[in-house]
Amino acid sequence: MTTQVMKSAGRHALKGSFVAARAGGKAAVYGVRAGIRRTQRFPALPDLPNGRYVDLPGRGEAFVVDSGAPEGRPDAPVLLLFHGLATTSYLTWFSTIDELRADHRIVMLDQRWHGRGIVSERFSLEDCVDDAALVLDELGIDRVIAVGYSMGGALAQLFWRRHGERTAGLVLASTAACWRANLGDAMFYPVLGAANARFREHYRARVQEVRSSLAEAAVVGGEMSTWAWAEFRSTSAWAMPEVLGTLGGFDARPWLGEIDVPTAVVVTARDHAIATARQRAMAAAIPGASVHESPGGHASVVFDVHRWRPVFLAAVAEVVERVG
Template sequence: MTRRTLRTAGRKGLGAAAVGARMGGRVAVLGVRAGIRRTQRFPDLPDLPPGEVVDLPGRGRVFAVDTGAPYPGAPTLLLFHGLATTSYLTWFSSIDELRPHYRLVMLDQRWHGRGILSDRFDLDDCSDDAAALLEVLGISEVVAVGYSMGGALAQVFWRRHGDRVAGLVLASTAACWKANLGDAFFYPLLGAANAALRSHYRERVGLLHGSLPEVPPVGTDLSAWAWAEFRSTSAWALPEVLGALGSFDARPWLSEIDVPTAVVVTARDRAIATSRQRALAVAIPDVTVFEAPGGHASVVFDVERWRPVFLEAVADVVGRVRARR
């Protein structure tokens, strides 16, 4: 094969990756939109705790929520949200159940909602943003809780800021996003596309980001609110975020996790296979496994069955943390 042929093939592969990434983002948007409109199992919209834009010194401004401690000495949960959502949208269905027992802290991640719009999306940067937020709030120790992409972030947060982590709750997530040979081909191709198109992605994400009010409006209609909150993350962010997730691999150091951990498995998960969620649990020494019967979006669309399992997992970790003291 000549050099010219190789260059042509490379350009075609780059274009195919970019088109595939954009199509994936649009499919995600349409899928969630349909779910929001059709589901009959949506929980009631709770009285959401107010949030505000917080200046993280040297890092940027980010929308964050801190509910405050419900009683002196209450444990703090640091909540990491999922891909293509926001902190409110991932966790709104569990807030009412958590607030009486825990102080809740959460923030929109980079390239999501009202998160920091950086030059690129990086899991380490997101983890460090969370640590900076805790510093601003004067919080020294948390139980890090993550759903899907947020589970990867919680793992990275332990790795980079272990002195702040008393326990982990990892839900519907994995230790690595590359699951098969197809992924091994797709993610490098996506990475090449991102390197060429990142500035365009960022520009489009920035246009939406700049149009948002600083604080998310909250109405009375759950469907309208959820759809508006979902749309606050641009579909143009997804190729960049997926590219970063494709490089994530915690498997070499999972055995070093030394805090009480719970893994919440979603048994009918088609986004992150149940086998990969169980493999995550097997690799962590001090772990308890809990299983919810639904799919990957159970945190929103199957709350009545998912939430009791999740709450039990959180209570289990907090109980074991206290027993260590």
């Protein structure tokens, strides 16, 4: 193969990865928009706790939601909630916050390149979990149960890995230990990474535009579908190639067997985004992890909440009890 042909092939590969990532982002937007419209059948939006910006010196301002301890329970367990890909902390967890904060203190933040999160030079899972640890410092919290959904599940695993002394337990929902599931993934993610290296500054500028356009305070009330669509749009689709490329490099399998805290895994049985078999494989690799199965798909946390929520709450309650 001549040098010219190789360069041409490389350009086509980069272009293909960029187009695929953008197409995936658009598909997610259309899918979520359709799903949000269906949420007209949902009850009124619950009364959500307000968020505020917390300055993390040298890192930026993190948008943090802290419910505070339940009345009369200053020593209630603290749940650190990590949200999913292309969403925000509110949008991932709004359907369970009321139940969770009745018995727990809830802390959550918009991750980098998402919603009102920090727009850094590049997206890093390690930076996200270190941000969370610094937020806990600012709030005077020592130990938490780390809870993660989808991408947030990867962050919860990594939080234990980097901040094990602060992790009392784990609840991992609709997630996996590795994002590369097959040969296609093994080919796609390196090419996407190469494209990101070339276009990252453009992505970042567009993400910053969306971030700068948001009102300083998040709106946490109103009609359900209107609120949910606005909250979803607060994350730029231009963030997706960078975030997906980073997730493609995540692999917790070499150290999952070292996890030494009570862990529950919530499996979504009809998940087409993260195969159920991969979710179960992750659970099997974690010593003593329990499995709680919900019958729906990957977006059950929002679109199948009536079946998903009791399963998730049971998983949380079990870990809290085991932490003791």
